[in-house]
Amino acid sequence: MPHVKKFSKERLTRGGLGAVSGLLAAFAALGVAEVVAGVVRPQAGPVLAVGGAAIDRTPAAVKDWAIRSFGSDDKLMLQLGILLVLGALAVALGLLGLRHRPAGAIGVLLFGVVGAVAALTRPDTGGVPDVLPSLAGAAAGGSLLYVLTGRLTLASGPAPDTAGAPGWDRRGFLTAAAAAAAASTAAGALGRGLAASNGKEAAASRAAVVLPAPASPATPVPRGAALRIPGVSPFVTSNQDFYRVDTALVVPKVDADRWRLRLHGKGVAAPLDLTFRDLLRRELIERDITLTCVSNEVGGPYVGNARWIGAPLDDLLREAGVRPPSQGGPADQLVSRSVDGMTIGTPVEDVMDGRDAMLAVGMNGEPLPLEHGFPVRMVVPGLYGYVSACKWIQDIELTTFDAYDPYWVRRNWAREAPVKTQARIDTPKPFARPKAGTVTVAGVAWAQHRGIDRVEIQVDDGPWQDADLAAQAGPDTWRLWSWSWKAIPGSHTLTVRATDGAGRVQTADRARTVPDGAGGRHSVVITVD
Numbered sequence: 001m002p003h004v005k006k007f008s009k010e011r012l013t014r015g016g017l018g019a020v021s022g023l024l025a026a027f028a029a030l031g032v033a034e035v036v037a038g039v040v041r042p043q044a045g046p047v048l049a050v051g052g053a054a055i056d057r058t059p060a061a062v063k064d065w066a067i068r069s070f071g072s073d074d075k076l077m078l079q080l081g082i083l084l085v086l087g088a089l090a091v092a093l094g095l096l097g098l099r100h101r102p103a104g105a106i107g108v109l110l111f112g113v114v115g116a117v118a119a120l121t122r123p124d125t126g127g128v129p130d131v132l133p134s135l136a137g138a139a140a141g142g143s144l145l146y147v148l149t150g151r152l153t154l155a156s157g158p159a160p161d162t163a164g165a166p167g168w169d170r171r172g173f174l175t176a177a178a179a180a181a182a183a184s185t186a187a188g189a190l191g192r193g194l195a196a197s198n199g200k201e202a203a204a205s206r207a208a209v210v211l212p213a214p215a216s217p218a219t220p221v222p223r224g225a226a227l228r229i230p231g232v233s234p235f236v237t238s239n240q241d242f243y244r245v246d247t248a249l250v251v252p253k254v255d256a257d258r259w260r261l262r263l264h265g266k267g268v269a270a271p272l273d274l275t276f277r278d279l280l281r282r283e284l285i286e287r288d289i290t291l292t293c294v295s296n297e298v299g300g301p302y303v304g305n306a307r308w309i310g311a312p313l314d315d316l317l318r319e320a321g322v323r324p325p326s327q328g329g330p331a332d333q334l335v336s337r338s339v340d341g342m343t344i345g346t347p348v349e350d351v352m353d354g355r356d357a358m359l360a361v362g363m364n365g366e367p368l369p370l371e372h373g374f375p376v377r378m379v380v381p382g383l384y385g386y387v388s389a390c391k392w393i394q395d396i397e398l399t400t401f402d403a404y405d406p407y408w409v410r411r412n413w414a415r416e417a418p419v420k421t422q423a424r425i426d427t428p429k430p431f432a433r434p435k436a437g438t439v440t441v442a443g444v445a446w447a448q449h450r451g452i453d454r455v456e457i458q459v460d461d462g463p464w465q466d467a468d469l470a471a472q473a474g475p476d477t478w479r480l481w482s483w484s485w486k487a488i489p490g491s492h493t494l495t496v497r498a499t500d501g502a503g504r505v506q507t508a509d510r511a512r513t514v515p516d517g518a519g520g521r522h523s524v525v526i527t528v529d
């Protein structure tokens with residue numbers, strides 16, 4: 001029955017075009033939202049707002065899984081995931097719009113409300129204007145869907161240009177769809193352009209920074225702190241290779257010329273309000289310090305060693321009249337806040353106990369790279385990054401651990417988290433197949449602020465044997481080590497353990513990264529040919 005066949009093909013075409021209408025509506029919504037976000041605030045755009053809100057609500061274990069699986073691509077994967085979900089919803093709304101025109105359009109508006117709520121509830125929300133990108137985008141997308149589905153459901157009866165064919169306005173649909181696609185693409189491009197120009201002042205202010213010579217330079221790295229062994233980490237991690245872990249879907253672009261740091265709170269006799277110049281005029285220190293992420297698995301990559309320049313935090317705090325708890329000060333927690341709403345809590349006692357806690361402005365001889373916190377971040381030797389290393393810092397509040405839980409603590413991570421002693425085998429890599437004979441085993445070990453006194457290697461169930469330690473630059477950096485192994489053919493497990501400066505041997509007890517850092521020993525399995 002040709003008539004029926006034609007009818008169902010016809011339905012299929014209309015259904016397909018309904019889906020296309022949904023996708024075009026979503027595309028238009030995102031394009032318009034990008035333009036408005038370019039004017040209001042790039043972070044208030046729906047994809048970033050919903051992505052950020054998703055990160056805020058991600059349980060610790062899932063966040064760790066994402067970091068483990070996607071590494072620094074975790075943010076890209078999240079955004080792709082959001083776009084995929086959005087695409088599926090758009091198709092569904094397009095089909096709904098075919099059945100019931102207003103329902104499709106209202107559906108698009110509801111998603112706009114979701115984006116707006118997400119933007120409002122982010123910790124760095126800019127307030128009411130942040131709802132504009134999502135709402136404007138949804139209004140555009142909803143109207144477009146209404147128009148397009150109108151073309152598809154137009155009066156029954158043959159359209160003027162297609163005698164005998166479908167009861168919808170083919171030419172009208174195609175014209176509207178093509179115009180909408182072109183306009184949305186242009187809007188998206190314009191939005192991107194606006195967002196990029198937002199970052200220009202930050203980049204220009206960074207290019208203009210001249211780092212002053214530190215009043216207290218770093219002690220030269222001892223000869224022999226690095227090892228010339230292929231595959232082993234360099235002593236200094238380049239800025240390029242330095243790991244990056246943060247919740248920022250777009251890197252905050254802070255103009256150093258407008259940057260201010262406020263220091264206030266409990267026990268602060270004289271609150272401070274500093275500019276970037278004020279900070280550079282202080283007596284700066286330069287130190288080699290190894291940074292580690294609490295999400296680093298045993299043997300993992302989220303650790304790096306850099307030469308930092310910054311203003312000692314202890315001096316600033318004392319100038320403001322702060323005393324540590326051990327000297328009767330009322331505040332035991334220092335909360336740093338970043339421009340993107342991150343909050344990080346650090347024990348006041350730790351940053352005032354004589355260690356080189358600083359507000360860093362330089363990393364390996366350059367101003368901080370934007371993604372590592374330009375213009376200013378905190379660095380505290382011995383503590384995991386989430387309790388110490390606030391990037392894009394703009395506010396320091398003295399308070400108590402009882403009174404306030406910062407971002408990650410509210411998500412089940414520990415209030416206090418000193419770095420655990422760890423050693424990592426860099427070479428040979430897992431499943432390597434070296435030839436029998438002398439095989440060099442080498443890697444890094446760290447126990448910031450306690451230092452590394454000993455590294456030992458075990459082959460299979462054999463005795464622990466001392467590795468050769470590279471020169472120690474100081475207790476706050478990692479220490480390289482190597483060991484010459486007379487390897488015999490077969491499958492072998494190499495295990496490493498370190499002993500810190502306090503004489504404590506790295507535990508064999510495995511611990512998950514949540515709540516206060518991974519524990520256990522790194523091993524690699526290899527086959528000697």
Ligand SMILES: Nc1nc2c(c(=O)[nH]1)N[C@H]1C(S)=C(S)[C@@H](COP(=O)(O)O)O[C@H]1N2
Nearest residue numbers: 243244245246247293338342385386389391
């Ligand atoms: N503003 C801000 N600062 C932050 C974070 C963040 O998400 N936002 N992450 C912290 C964490 S968990 C770590 S491990 C370090 C990582 O610093 P890096 O990216 O420069 O290596 O930054 C810390 N500072």
Ligand SMILES: [Mo]
Nearest residue numbers: 293294385386
């Ligand atoms: Mo971290």
